[in-house]
Amino acid sequence: MEIGPYIKLHRIQQEMTQAELAEGIVSSAYLSKIENEKTEASPNVISLLCTRLGIQLDNGTDEMIREKLQEWFGMLSTENDEEEITRTYQELNQVMYNNHSADSLVMFEIHKIKYFLVISEMDSALSQINKLAEMSGTFDSLHQFYWYKFKGNYNSLNSEFNQAMRMYKVAEEKLNQVDLSEEEIADLQYVIAVTHSKLRNTLEAIEYAEKAIATFRTIYNFIRCAECHILLGISYRRIRMYDKAIKNYNLAKHLGELKQHKHIIQLTNQNLGYLYSTIGETEKAIFHYEEIMKEERILLFERILAATSLIKEYHSIYNFDKAKEMVEMSQSLLEEVHDEERFQLFYYITYTYDYAINQKAEKFESFVIDEFIPYLRKHKDYANLVIYANMLAQHFEGNNRYKESVKYYKMANSTFEELVSL
The missing domain is CATH 1.25.40.10 (Tetratricopeptide repeat domain)
Structure with missing residues (x-):
């Protein structure tokens, strides 16, 4: 960086205006030219400006x-x-x-x-x-x-x-x-891969994750390798290459266990649970979610995520006693939350099942229709919108309210088509 922009940086850092710095030394217009490299000031002017800013150009330390x-x-x-x-x-x-x-x-x-x-x-x-x-x-x-x-x-x-x-x-x-360094380049490739994943550019996410992991392997950075394996697992799950997804998740979990890295272990358990839930292997999904709940030293977010996942799995196999137990666990954990916005989804999931399991029909309907579904629409959470629109439709169907049932089945179907097209 040249001396002009350097002076400008210090001036901005000290919240000083051009007029304040220039006063008695040069005009504000001339200082602007110095700062923007439109003129070359004399050494005396530079020295005076630096003195006023309290900076030195050379320092042995x-x-x-x-x-x-x-x-x-x-x-x-x-x-x-x-x-x-x-x-x-x-x-x-x-x-x-x-x-x-x-x-x-x-x-x-x-x-x-x-x-x-x-x-x-x-x-x-x-x-x-x-x-x-x-x-x-x-x-x-x-x-x-x-x-x-x-x-x-x-x-x-x-x-x-x-x-x-x-x-x-x-x-x-x-x-x-x-x-x-190669590691710095790999880190950029990794964050690009993550961003492609967020944008549902699955093939691009795989491409950049593979580039990053190639470097992390050569420098024996096992934790970064594990992060790439998790990202690859998510990508392969999305394109229904489930065997490859499971292989990558298990590699990530092995590396996490090797380094005794609790976060990596729990993250792979969460993703394995979600994958098995997706393909209808509920018992395996429950196993991985329960592995998370057994670990005491995990973040509150991870614990609530596992608890709400277990609510859904137990409810899907009609084990309402265990589902209710997980609802109560989630409610207790939510009381510890300070950042309510970040945990809002978990709140909605927990109380949706609370009202459903305890057969509080009016509360269930108003809560899901007036609060939960608008929240999911606002956040474009199509995957959950499909789940809870279907749940609402089944509720109305079970109560012989077929017109309302059809409405929410249609919502679920149209949302699923939108999700597939992403």
């Missing part, structure tokens, strides 16, 4: 800072304790604006986006993106690679998958212009 930055960047790319990541961030934040080079500072500012995403501060990540947007035109190819990749990460976490893909593709275009 910069190599140490670069090493610390690389350590922190690595923390953001792997599983690390959030407290350690935050502690290192705070240390760097205290020294970066005194001990720096232009390149180190820009890389730090761009990686702040990833940091805020890692600690789940989406608003801060967006604020950082907006702050750097006016600087992005001065980024070199390496800066641009991370800039677009991390913006893609933000879009993906915000469920804006088409925009995420656009960002990732621009980052991918930079690969032949920058010197990156």
